[in-house]
Amino acid sequence: MKPQVIALTRDTARPLRLFWMATLSMLLILSQVLMVAAQGAPKSFAELADRISPSVVNITTSTTVEGRTGPQGIVPEGSPFEDFFREFRDRNGEGDRPRRSSALGSGFVISEDGYVVTNNHVIEGADEIQIEFFEGFELPATLVGTDPNTDIALLKVEAEVPLKFVNFGDSDVARVGDWVMAMGNPLGQGFSVSAGIVSARNRALSGTYDDYIQTDAAINRGNSGGPLFNMDGDVIGVNTAILSPNGGSIGIGFSMASNVVTRVVTQLKDFGETRRGWLGVRIQDVTDDVAEAMGLDSTAGALVTDVPEGPAMESGMLSGDVILSFDGHEVADTRGLVRQVGNTEVGKTVRVQVNREGKTETLKVTLGRREEAEGATPNVESMEPEEPEQSELLGLTLSPLTAEIREQLQLSDDIKGLAVMDVVETSEAFGKGLRAGDVITEAGQSAVLSLSDLQDRIDAAEDAGRKSLLLLVRRGGDPRFVALNLDAE
CATH class of the missing domain: 2.30.42.10 (PDZ domain)
Structure with missing residues (x-):
């Protein structure tokens, strides 16, 4: 069959001409968009890395570990080979003597007088902490304070000259898709840089105050405690954890948001410990069926399940109240309320709006300190009727x-x-x-x-x-x- 030939008459040529003109216009617009987008991508991270590298440090810790009393991990206890392996270890000088264990991590300098931020798990239990700087010199560090809840630790070194440092940025303005750069000491290989984007925001792993930035910038063991930078060279996160089936980076890393870290660091510097606000309630999220049972219009807020002795009880808060706002800020859920309360100054009197049996009430609560209140139990007395039947x-x-x-x-x-x-x-x-x-x-x-x-x-x-x-x-x-x-x- 011969191919069909279509003649371009005046009637057919005009629509085709309009089609090609529209297509060319679209291509021109698309090329302009791509050029604008390309301008936002850095040609190189070299200049930024040169500027901020001197503030990033490697951290080495030493810990005394008690000697083992038997060949655990080599042969099962009670095995006929147990005595043989014990004699072998004794001959090689191991025996039951204490031994030194070392670990590696990262950190960064936040002031010229030598304050250094890292992860709590990097220095936890350490007898000695040694800081290696980018220029090659080393200094011993002392521990100022730690916060296991956010896995943040603050160290201090004494240097003869002012140290180069970096500033914290505003993690709340970081957007998914923004470029970021991670720095640290991965796998003990020394100073290293990796780049990627913000993959997600407001991630929660397991802690009460978690607010993690997820990134695909390569983070490995040894990067813990290192900084996550935005393109202005400000720290917007502290590299803390990775999600991995094999222990290596697969592009899912987590950095504690800087707006959480800065509050912790300020308190550690001022008091050597954290001082978080305490409301004194037990709470749970409002589910759809709970909202229906209570006649609520939405599931927003935090449902009070218990009010032990403390600030909330003194203010008149009751079990069954739904907390709608705290200190002028709406409460979305329990996680949001816990963070709002924890970030509020101890001793501050705040207004708490609650829904109580369909009516809105405002209570004034003077916050206590969470660290002092932990372990407190409610003390309730009431009459118990005798009613043995089921x-x-x-x-x-x-x-x-x-x-x-x-x-x-x-x-x-x-x-x-x-x-x-x-x-x-x-x-x-x-x-x-x-x-x-x-x-x-x-x-x-x-x-x-x-x-x-x-x-x-x-x-x-x-x-x-x-x-x-x-x-x-x-x-x-x-x-x-x-x-x-x-x-x-």
């Missing part, structure tokens, strides 16, 4: 707390409520984690001391047209709210 409600077999049940569950006298004796495995309660041994202390945001109390709360919720009932459940002293469907069996 009842099955909402898929739960429940009983009042008798002396015998208290002994079985190892409950203190200040815990009041209904003991969960059994849970139907096909019930909603089982699916939401309730188990035998749990204690229900509140229902519908009111205390329950008897089975009749709970039935009254169920009846009241049904009369109000609610689909679910909010329960406050304690397990091992830790409270949490659970919303159960009133039709649950």
Whole structure:
């Protein structure tokens, strides 16, 4: 079959001409966009690296480790070869004598008078800390203070001349896609530079105050404590951890955000320790079913599950309150509230807005200090009725707390409520984690001391047209709210 030939008449030529003109215009616009984008990418990181390298340091620590009493890790205990390997180690001078263990890490200088920032895990337990500077000289360092919660440590060296240092930048303005540069001592190889972009923001790993910047700039063992720079040469993060199946960099590294680090460093410098604000409540996130059970419009805020003796109790805060704002800032969830409180000055009086039974109230709370309050336990006294019978409600077999049940569950006298004796495995309660041994202390945001109390709360919720009932459940002293469907069996 011969190819078809189409003649370009006046009618066909005009649309084609318009098509090509439009295409050329689009290509011109695209090329201009690419040129503008290219201008944002650095041609080289060399100038930046030259400028800030003198402020980055290698850290070597030495720790005394007690000698081992046997050949653990070589042969199993009790093995017939145990004596042989012990004699072998003794002949080679190991024996049970203490030995020195060393570790490597990174850090950076933040002032000309010798303050150095690094990770707590780099220097934890160290007897000696040695700082190697980019120019090649070394100085011993003393420990000013540490904060295990954010894995930050502050060191101090005494130098005869002012040291070159770097400044902290504002990590909150760093955007996903911005260029960053990491510096440090990876795998003990000495000063090294790697570059990449901000991959994600506001990452949380395991700590209460976590606010990590995720980056694909290569970070390996030994980079811990080193700085993450923006293109202005300001530190926007402290390289702390990597996510890896094999221990090496796969492009998922985490740096503690500078706006967290600066507050910690300031307190370590001023007090040698951290001083975080303490509200004095136990909280949990507001889930969809909890919001429905409480008649809330949204899941924003932090639900108070317990108010032990402390600042919140003195202000009149109650279990079941939903904290909506703290010191003028809206509360999105529990993580946000914990960080807001921790970053607030100890002793400051703040306004806390709460939703209490559908109404908004504002409380004034004078914050305590978290470090002093850790380990405090609530002291609550109430009457305990005698009601030995059991009842099955909402898929739960429940009983009042008798002396015998208290002994079985190892409950203190200040815990009041209904003991969960059994849970139907096909019930909603089982699916939401309730188990035998749990204690229900509140229902519908009111205390329950008897089975009749709970039935009254169920009846009241049904009369109000609610689909679910909010329960406050304690397990091992830790409270949490659970919303159960009133039709649950």
